[in-house]
Amino acid sequence: MTVTSFLQLIRWKNLVMIIGIQLLFKYSYFAIFSVATALNSLDFSILQFATITIAAAGYIINDIYDTAADAVNKPKKVIIGTIISKKQGYRYYYILNVLGLLAGFYVAYKVGKPSFIAIFIIAVLLLKVYNSDLKKMPVIGNFIVSLLVSLSILIVGVFDIIPAITDKNVVGQYHAFRVLIDYAVFAFMFMFLREIVKDIEDIKGDKKMNMNTLPILLGRKKTKNIVFLLSFIPLILVTLYSFNNFSDVPFLLAYMLIVVMLPLLYFMTRILYAKTKEDYTLASNLLKIIMLLGMLSIIVISFTIEYVA
Template identity: 40%
Template sequence: MNFLKLIRYQNLLLLAFMQLIFRYGFLKLQNIPLALDHFQFGLLVLSTVLIAAAGYVINDILDQETDYDNRADTLIVGRSISEKTAYNLYFVLNIAGVGLGFYLANIIQRPSFTGAFIIVSATLYMYATSLKQMLLVGNIIVALLLSFSVLIIGLFDLLPATYDGNRAEMGIMFSMLIDYAIFAFIINLIREIVKDMEDVEGDYNQGMSTLPIALGINKTAKAVFGLGMVATILLLWYINTYLMENALYFAVIYGLIFVVSPMIFFLVKIWKAQKKEEFHLLSTVLKWIIFFGILSVLVINLNIQYNAKG
């Protein structure tokens, strides 16, 4: 169980779920060719999960002092798992993840795509060692990496199956992946800042430079409120432009209840949030918003099919 906690198994399950939903709840429901078979796509998901797990491990290894200040009761490296064992685990996870990426890149006859896995792995290491100590840079990096886990589906499943005859149709599919990648980036960026607000005491003691330390909790809360407001307006615009105008009313109701409503709850609460427990709750709310936002791609497709039958 300590191993599962170390690799943040809940976050990894969310990551795998996200990729599976986009493949089987979106792309497979379209009348388009895909480059990977079921087994190969499973390896793509596994590769992504392994590299992300390695990122969590190295982050915990190098973050022991900060974690001791912020959440001593959940400390794993140095207590339940030795630092040496954690390092060995980090190397095994990385080698396995990049190795699978190398195999898949050659399967689709794009060996240069191996570089995507190497870059992600290296970026996660750089994040753990230095980038997360830089104001906002670490937050942006983590948010970008989650977005890339959406886009990599397009790189490995759509791009190799694209030819002149289906280029326009595949472009539409890729643009939808980009839309969801942008959504994942914005919400996860907000969540990373909220997590910094939750951990402000330990980060300050370790001399880190985060937005709450630079601006203070109150000003950061207002800045996060502003970002959240922008995200909410974009969500409402997207729902009105792409769902309402296409009579996808089930998807509209779903989006308003499960994505927009929690965002409004978040906005109300973040404005005056002060306590660690409040920030933890809001971080969890944002995670659920990401989950239901991802699931919306399946709801939209089912709504389209329902309308077609009607």
């Protein structure tokens, strides 16, 4: 096993994205708006370590369960069973989970909320149950993955904002946490769409695993039409949100409408006319880019508001 193959196994690019988004909130939004926080830089890094190690373990267990499907869907990218044995995979899975839970317990103890370790325990259990059972079920598996992605955003507020609430700052803290919720909902919507698109993309291998994903039950055409219709939900909600919150700041409004919403409209046209596996791969990547662009808006919001103020 090489370092490269291990990094591919744990989806290092996705982990970097998680770290980057969490850093944006901590050092862009929280810092500029003087949000009271409970974690210093070192402790926040440990929170991030807990998040990405558990996420990495989730990717490993996913590949362990999906070996047969991946051999069909992406034969050139199969690592478990080729470069790394299943036994090694399980070893890394357990090690990463233990490290993540220990780091999570430390952070929970540090902020004076030991019960918060339950969040990490639930995440580990959900990832295990998702890969062993829920992934085979239509919609539920997509929902769980999307929920866990949004949790990687909310967890910043749970550990950094909530423990720092006092009688004097409760209003400001609530507002800051509400912003995190807004972004978590944004991430959830786009991740949910992306998970369904990925199911369409992987339908051939999933059939071999006797899964009952939405595309297998309804077919590619009906499922992609459902994705197209569901895309109107974020299109409408994000547009309304942008006008309601940024109408007084034209640059922010323009960013959301041009940089985030226009690519979504492009995605909707691509998914509507998608036919090949490559078309669905492109659609999936588009959603990932849109989600990232949406997250990056926190930088635009933070610095624009500071400049205007």
